[in-house]
Amino acid sequence: MLEVSGLTKRYGEVQALGGFDLTVRPGEIVGLVGHNGAGKTTFVDVVSGLIRPDEGTVLIAGRPPVPHRHLIGVSPQHIALYPSVTVREHLKLFGGLAGLRRRALRSAVEELAEDLRLTAFLDRPAGLLSGGQQRRTQAGVALIHRPRLLLLDEPTAGADPETRQALLETVRGRAAEGAAVVYTTHYLTELTELEATLAVAKAGRVVARGTAAELLADLSGEVVLEFADGEEIRRSTTDPTGTLMRLLAETTHTVTSVDVRKPDLDDLYRSLAMLGEVPAAGPPEGEAP
Numbered sequence: 211m212l213e214v215s216g217l218t219k220r221y222g223e224v225q226a227l228g229g230f231d232l233t234v235r236p237g238e239i240v241g242l243v244g245h246n247g248a249g250k251t252t253f254v255d256v257v258s259g260l261i262r263p264d265e266g267t268v269l270i271a272g273r274p275p276v277p278h279r280h281l282i283g284v285s286p287q288h289i290a291l292y293p294s295v296t297v298r299e300h301l302k303l304f305g306g307l308a309g310l311r312r313r314a315l316r317s318a319v320e321e322l323a324e325d326l327r328l329t330a331f332l333d334r335p336a337g338l339l340s341g342g343q344q345r346r347t348q349a350g351v352a353l354i355h356r357p358r359l360l361l362l363d364e365p366t367a368g369a370d371p372e373t374r375q376a377l378l379e380t381v382r383g384r385a386a387e388g389a390a391v392v393y394t395t396h397y398l399t400e401l402t403e404l405e406a407t408l409a410v411a412k413a414g415r416v417v418a419r420g421t422a423a424e425l426l427a428d429l430s431g432e433v434v435l436e437f438a439d440g441e442e443i444r445r446s447t448t449d450p451t452g453t454l455m456r457l458l459a460e461t462t463h464t465v466t467s468v469d470v471r472k473p474d475l476d477d478l479y480r481s482l483a484m485l486g487e488v489p490a491a492g493p494p495e496g497e498a499p
C-alpha cells in the first residue's frame with residue numbers, strides 16, 4: 211500500500227532524511243520510533259504530500275501521493291483544528307472533501323464520534339475542547355473517510371488513558387479492515403497493544419525493522435534482588451527471568467524484594483548508538499575494499 215524508497219530531504223545544513231525506505235502492507239501497523247529529530251515527522255510530511263523530498267520515491271497504491279489525497283488520512287503531530295469550528299463541522303468538512311455525501315457522511319460522523327468517545331462534544335467548538343478531546347478530534351479528521359493509508363504522528367501525545375484507549379481501539383479496528391497504518395510514538399506499550407511491527411529511524415533512515423520481540427531480544431534488562439541484611443545484587447541480562455531463577459536458587463540469604471525489568475523502548479533507543487552505524491574504518495580485515 212505504501213512504498214517509500216531512498217527519500218532524502220535537507221533543510222540547509224540539516225539532513226532531515228538521508229535515504230529513508232519503508233514499505234507498509236494493507237492491514238499492517240508500523241510503529242515508527244526513534245529519537246527526537248530522527249526524521250519521523252519529515253517522513254510523514256513527505257508521504258502526505260506536504261513537502262517535496264530532494265530525492266526518492268513515494269508510491270501509494272502504486273501511484274505518487276498528490277493525486278491520491280483521498281486515500282490518505284493524516285493526523286499531524288501538532289493540533290491543527292479551527293478553534294471556532296465544532297467537532298461535527300470538522301468531521302463533515304473533511305469527510306465531504308474526501309467525497310462522502312449526505313447520509314453516508316452523517317452516519318460516518320456519528321459512528322466515528324462514538325468510536326472516539328466524542329459524541330457528547332460534537333457541537334462544541336474545537337477551541338473549547340480539552341487537549342485530549344482535541345487529539346481525538348484531530349484523529350477523527352484523519353479517519354472520517356476510512357482512508358486506505360493512515361499516517362498518525364504521535365496521536366496520543368499528552369493523552370489521558372481514555373483518549374489513548376479510544377484511539378488505539380479505533381486504529382486497530384481500521385487496520386483489521388485493511389488500512390495500512392504508520393504510527394509514530396515514543397510509547398512502546400502502545401505499539402505492543404496495536405501488535406505493530408517496528409521501524410526504527412535514526413538520522414533520517416530506517417536502521418532496524420521487526421517486531422518488538424525481535425528487536426528487543428538481544429537487549430539487556432535488569433534483575434535486582436534485595437536481602438534482609440540490606441545488601442543487593444544487580445544483574446544486567448538478556449534473560450531476566452532465567453537470571454532471576456538462577457540467583458534465587460543460588461542464594462542462601464533471605465530475599466526481601468525482587469525487581470525484574472525487561473528491555474523496553476528506552477533500552478532500544480540507547481542501543482541506537484550502535485544500530486545502523488557505518489564502520490568508520492572501511493571493510494573488515496580480509497575483505498576486498
Ligand SMILES: Nc1ncnc2c1ncn2[C@@H]1O[C@H](COP(=O)(O)OP(=O)(O)OP(=O)(O)O)[C@@H](O)[C@H]1O
Nearest residue numbers: 221224225226244245246247248249250251252253
Ligand atoms: N522546517 C524545517 N526547517 C529546518 N529544519 C527542520 C525543519 N523541519 C525539521 N527540521 C529538522 O530536521 C530534523 C528531523 O526533524 P523531524 O521533525 O522530522 O524529526 P522527528 O523524528 O519527527 O522528531 P520528534 O520525535 O521530535 O518529533 C531535525 O533535525 C529538525 O530540526
